[in-house]
Amino acid sequence: MKNIWPELSYKDGKATYETLQLYTQVLGKIKLAILPWANHSRNTTLHITTFGLSTQTIPYQDFNFQIDLDFVAHQLRISTSKGETMQFALYNLSVSDFYKQVFDLLHELNIDVNIMTTPSEIENPIPFEKDEIHATYNPIHANNLHHALLCIQSVLMIFRKDFTGKASPIHFFWGGFDLSMAFFSGEKAPHHPGKIPGLPDWVLQDAFSHELMDFGFWSGTETVQEPSFYCYIYPEPELFHAGEILPEQAYYNKEIGQFLLPYSAVQESDHPNELLLDFLKSAYKLGSNLANWSDDLYTADKNYKNEYN
Incomplete structure (x- = not known):
């Protein structure tokens, strides 16, 4: 059987991995702000899909929505149970830009949520809205x-x-x-x-x-x-x-x-x-x-x- 495991390099991919970690934290904190706490914080995690990472379904008022990081089309996508879909490209986005665009789309979809913008489990964290340093998406x-x-x-x-x-x-x-x-x-x-x-x-x-x-x-x-x-x-x-x-x-x-x-x-x-x-x-x-x-x-x-x- 052909080996389908791709090569990975921390040295080469570090900048992208660090930026993606902060992108995923924005998504995870949205789940954390809306969903009731479950033991071991399992309800706030992301999940692997055929195209990337997903929040899976998040209930909100009288509908549901989902946020996906698509590493095939290289975009963030928000979809709702009302049939609405909005997205933006991930290229050349600082964490600050990413954070702003995510919440702009949520606002357009009438989803009002506030999160703690300080990253978790990171030393010397920079609030999402101020982070222009992490801006690599290869x-x-x-x-x-x-x-x-x-x-x-x-x-x-x-x-x-x-x-x-x-x-x-x-x-x-x-x-x-x-x-x-x-x-x-x-x-x-x-x-x-x-x-x-x-x-x-x-x-x-x-x-x-x-x-x-x-x-x-x-x-x-x-x-x-x-x-x-x-x-x-x-x-x-x-x-x-x-x-x-x-x-x-x-x-x-x-x-x-x-x-x-x-x-x-x-x-x-x-x-x-x-x-x-x-x-x-x-x-x-x-x-x-x-x-x-x-x-x-x-x-x-x-x-x-x-x-x-």
């Missing part, structure tokens, strides 16, 4: 990231299907700009200390109220300057960091307390889906064994090992 980088997210989502769906416990949807968090999915043991967790810049402690304490393992992907950070898959467990068992997981390119990053697998290892593999499943399943096996999670929570591959090399 259509190739945006399109490649979208195709990567589609590939990753497909593998996460396979991994998720055999977990019988409480699990989150596969969703895109606009705060950390990551695609994520969590498994829960069913047991309560210790009180989380919080302390993430731009994020109230109570939000973290809600998110980590129960024991969990989180699996996901991000396009890179200043700490980890390459697109990477990640896995962490909360609370972390004493020997988790010293464990060995598959594939050989995976490693534990002590600075952030997570197992990581470079995206490039998967993208360059002859068996990318299987390589990523190796990472996910072996990380789960390590964490769940050390944390004494019930064996009944994962019904497939209980004796999982690499079967394709």
Whole structure:
């Protein structure tokens, strides 16, 4: 089968990724302002579609609307249940311009919403309406990231299907700009200390109220300057960091307390889906064994090992 996983580069795509993160925060904060709070903030996340990222349906007065970031047509689009559609192109837009145009369209559609314009989970944030610094939208980088997210989502769906416990949807968090999915043991967790810049402690304490393992992907950070898959467990068992997981390119990053697998290892593999499943399943096996999670929570591959090399 042809490898359809696109190449990604944090160095080359960084400016676009940083701008897109702020675009997605505008959309996420609109959901946050309108929808009632749900546990673990799941109702505020974005979702992968065939063309990009979407808020999905947002109820408002006597109709519904949806906002989509289209990385195929390279535009933002707002549509309503009344049959109205409005859009604008994403090229050469600062965050300030993006913010203004989104709210201009909402006003034309008779949608009145106010958001907190300070970005979340970002150090030294610039309010959206004042941010002229982040203004890069490279259509190739945006399109490649979208195709990567589609590939990753497909593998996460396979991994998720055999977990019988409480699990989150596969969703895109606009705060950390990551695609994520969590498994829960069913047991309560210790009180989380919080302390993430731009994020109230109570939000973290809600998110980590129960024991969990989180699996996901991000396009890179200043700490980890390459697109990477990640896995962490909360609370972390004493020997988790010293464990060995598959594939050989995976490693534990002590600075952030997570197992990581470079995206490039998967993208360059002859068996990318299987390589990523190796990472996910072996990380789960390590964490769940050390944390004494019930064996009944994962019904497939209980004796999982690499079967394709």
